[in-house]
Amino acid sequence: MTDKKKPLVVVTRKLPDVIETRMMELFDTRLNPDDLPLTAAQLQDAMAIAEVLVPTVTDRIDRALIEAAGPQLRLIASFGTGVDHIDLKAARERGIIVTNTPGVLTEDTADMTMALLLATARRVAEGERLVRSGQWTGWGPTTMLGHRISGKRLGILGMGRIGSALARRARAFGMSIHYHNRRRVHPELEQELEATYWSSLDQMLARMDIISINCPHTPATYHLLSERRLKLLRPHCYIVNTSRGEVIDEVALTRMLSKGEIAGAGLDVFEHEPAVNPKLLRLDNVVLLPHMGSATIEGRIDMGEKVVVNIKTFTDGHAPPDRVLEALL
Structure with a gap:
């Protein structure tokens, strides 16, 4: 993924406008303007075409979805700190890198x-x-x-x-x-x-x-x-x-x-x-409370900026700064 073609990035939920705008500028980005959680079938469709998937905690990326993903999917840049919604072992076996957004929340x-x-x-x-x-x-x-x-x-x-x-x-x-x-x-x-x-x-x-x-x-x-x-x-x-x-x-x-x-x-x-x-x-x-512990405007923008940096770094051929390693969890 070192060529100049913009990578196809699929975002599963609505993110802050400033982050979505930046993603549209940098990548070939598919957004979710309705902000409705994707069904398992919709996630499978997204992972069949995406080079980079940007999920959130509401998306269960299990082994079955990862094994059904297209060969072009090389990065799951999760919008959030926790990664318990992603089967890290299955991702590693498929050679898919997983990143998160630590520290900002x-x-x-x-x-x-x-x-x-x-x-x-x-x-x-x-x-x-x-x-x-x-x-x-x-x-x-x-x-x-x-x-x-x-x-x-x-x-x-x-x-x-x-x-x-x-x-x-x-x-x-x-x-x-x-x-x-x-x-x-x-x-x-x-x-x-x-x-x-x-x-x-x-x-x-x-x-x-x-x-x-x-x-x-x-x-x-x-x-x-x-x-x-x-x-x-x-x-x-x-x-x-x-x-x-x-x-x-x-x-x-x-x-x-x-x-x-x-x-x-x-x-x-x-x-x-x-x-x-x-x-x-x-x-x-x-x-x-409705899972709002990290729900500040500033925090969500900081999270999005980390996602952008992880994707840009990876697509430029470098190791993303927030790669998740199973051994460190």
């Missing part, structure tokens, strides 16, 4: 995680619903009591870019930082955050006031918070998840929330999204 997602943490502990969404319902009768000394977060122990599951950014915010709110990670972070970062490392996830879970899920979804993290581990949490503990719904056993979580075995949850992601467990919808102690 760190601050946005950390902001939303902190917002969910506060909203859950202080019952913000529940209070807002009370006012809108017309049933609020005025201030009372025991009305809508939540919990202060200052002095509470925050357990971060996954101390990567987002986990570290969250820790900095939580420190400013007077929280005590704890974390579990595949690898202990650099001593300087640990010292900066005054963070306590737990090699045992079970031991950390049993001692925290709030748990934040910030690890990626991989085969190793599927239902990492299983029913057994959820039962280790203390009844006053809150859970916040802005990572992937599959990391938590959602059925067990819902059951425990309904029984008061966990104090509450703030969820921006769901195990079978966009479907949401109907039982979750009926719980007042849960804040539910």
